[in-house]
Amino acid sequence: MLAGLALMLLLAAEPSLAASTSGGGLPFDGWLTKIRNSITGPFAFTVAIIGLVAAGAALIFGGDMNGFMRTLIFMVLVLSFVVAAQNTYTAITGKGAEITPPTGVEVGVTP
Numbered sequence: 001m002l003a004g005l006a007l008m009l010l011l012a013a014e015p016s017l018a019a020s021t022s023g024g025g026l027p028f029d030g031w032l033t034k035i036r037n038s039i040t041g042p043f044a045f046t047v048a049i050i051g052l053v054a055a056g057a058a059l060i061f062g063g064d065m066n067g068f069m070r071t072l073i074f075m076v077l078v079l080s081f082v083v084a085a086q087n088t089y090t091a092i093t094g095k096g097a098e099i100t101p102p103t104g105v106e107v108g109v110t111p
Contacts, residue, residue, distance in 0.1 A: 045087045051080035 038044060055077040062073070 039083055040086045044083050048080040048084035051076050052084065055080065 055073050058073050059070075059077070062069075065073075
């Protein structure tokens with residue numbers, strides 16, 4: 001009787017229950033990934049560099065500005081830093097590079 005019940009439960013199981021659970025199953029995951037890719041792409045990086053240069057030049061050569069204009073320039077400066085940070089970090093650290101040991105060398109073995 002118990003074996004029959006186990007067999008019936010096994011046959012009635014949904015295939016989706018055995019699906020991979022590696023993440024990305026949230027309903028809003030797709031558009032968040034699109035936003036991240038568009039913010040970290042080459043076009044956004046170029047616009048961020050232009051924004052950094054323009055905001056820096058405005059602060060240096062701007063002379064006497066009112067508080068609202070300085071706040072807007074600082075906002076452009078901070079947003080440019082945020083957008084450029086991921087590509088700059090990748091360029092500095094070499095993300096994506098794989099360093100493999102030479103063949104025949106045992107890793108983690110101390111003499």
